[in-house]
Amino acid sequence: MxxxxxxxxxxxxxxxxxxxxxxxxxxxxxxxxxxxxxxxxxxxxxxxxxxxxxxxxxxxxxxxxxxxxxxxxxxxxxxxxxxxxAGLASLLALMPLPYTRRYEGLASGLYETVRRSDMPFSIGYMRGARNRIAALRRGQADFAVLSRLSAELAVKEGGVVIVMGLGPQTFVSQHGILLARPEFRGITDGMRVGIDPQTLDQAWLTTEECRGKQVKLVEIPYSHLLQWLREGQIDAAIWNLDELSSGTMEVYSMPLQSPAARRIAETSSEAVLVIDANRPDLERLLPEIIDPALVRSVQNEVLEGKRIPSY
Missing domain, CATH: 1.10.10.10 (Winged helix-like DNA-binding domain superfamily/Winged helix DNA-binding domain)
Incomplete structure (x- = not known):
């Protein structure tokens, strides 16, 4: 001091x-x-x-x-x-675990833009939008990275506000349906469908894709959905297709079939920054030090293999 x-x-x-x-x-x-x-x-x-x-x-x-x-x-x-x-000499953000190249690029972009402000910055990684929102409300972080879909739901519930969006496809490229067997042609009556209530996007997309169908919703942590699918414990799940492009998993996939689910998926593609509603100081600070265009530029370089992720 x-x-x-x-x-x-x-x-x-x-x-x-x-x-x-x-x-x-x-x-x-x-x-x-x-x-x-x-x-x-x-x-x-x-x-x-x-x-x-x-x-x-x-x-x-x-x-x-x-x-x-x-x-x-x-x-x-x-x-x-x-x-x-004010005791804000450093910033702590919360975002999803960086298990996709897109998330690695997002984390790298956030680090790069905040680094230019000379403010110490760190990112904590936490599964599930609901968990990140709860941690934010407890004061465990200064801001959280959510999809716009999850953020808008959280704003309706109260206590948080959206500071800025980072642009289309900064959170995910697209969601799709994963199927346990190649002969399946979508989610149909009698299927067991995995759902993670803590992951707001996945839960809402699953609900819309299954609307009007007689299926059994099986609650599973998002990180276990693929394992259960491959083991045959569930028949289908809604999944972030960025995770398939990494080449780490061989599964059967198809586009979302429900028009409502497809509309929702478009909203879920953008990453937004959310703060506690009682932090007007951050509402001013974050736009000053975070440049969405720079975040996107760094993220795209990571996605294209032109930059090594750094976070």
Whole structure:
């Protein structure tokens, strides 16, 4: 910790940290909350807030201008310094396990774009969109990578917001139906179909593909679906076809048959970044340091074999 940080934290640490996090969501020209508003929010006195604000100014984290009865406005901000004071000197993301070339490219692209901001960055890997959303809500990560389909479902449930999308086919290229035997011609009555409720895309696509059919849905973790299929414990499953293009598995596959499932699959192809709804600081920060075009460029280079994955 720098000398100015140490002095600031010693005197007004908690209040300065909260104010710095709040300022990350503001742009120059925005009005900053009143001293009494911060005092109420931070459960402290007006004098402590005034001293914390003065310390932020003296540390070079911001410049403000008082405009009489209209309030005080942010003139300039050193967002890197504000992030340090707010305890956001590093970022942690959550995304699916990088078991496909596309996910490896996505992780590599995220690392490359954040690296250019000089902010320490790491990625944790977690199976299932529901699990990543729950971890995000518990404060275990700063943002999560989901498909747009999963993200929109999570937003409807509340507590999270979408910060940005990375573009079509950044999450998956396409989903399809995997079948246990070559004579099968799709999902039909009497079949045992694998479903993972924790993997929102797969669960919804499976539900739509099976709608109106008399099938038995067998709950299995997504990572075990292929094994159960090959062992004959299930007859069919909806699967990310990127995993087949890696050449690691020999199975029987076909396109989705349900028009509704095909429409849903289009939405699930895009990777989006999601944050906790109570983190407006990240809503401003992430678009500043993550360039979707650069992420896609790096991902495509990995997919084409022009770049070694680095994550």
């Amino acid at each position: 720098n000398e100015w940080q140490s002095d600031l934290y010693r005197k007004y640490g908690r209040v300065a940290k909260q104010i710095a996090a709040d300022l990350l969501a503001l742009r120059p020209g925005d009005r900053i909350p009143r001293v009494q508003d911060y005092a109420k929010r931070c459960e402290t006195g007006n004098g402590t807030v005034q001293n914390a604000l003065r310390s932020l100014i003296e540390a070079g984290a911001m410049q403000v201008e008082a405009r009489g009865h209209r309030g005080t406005y942010l003139v300039q901000a050193d967002y890197r310094k504000l992030r340090e004071i």
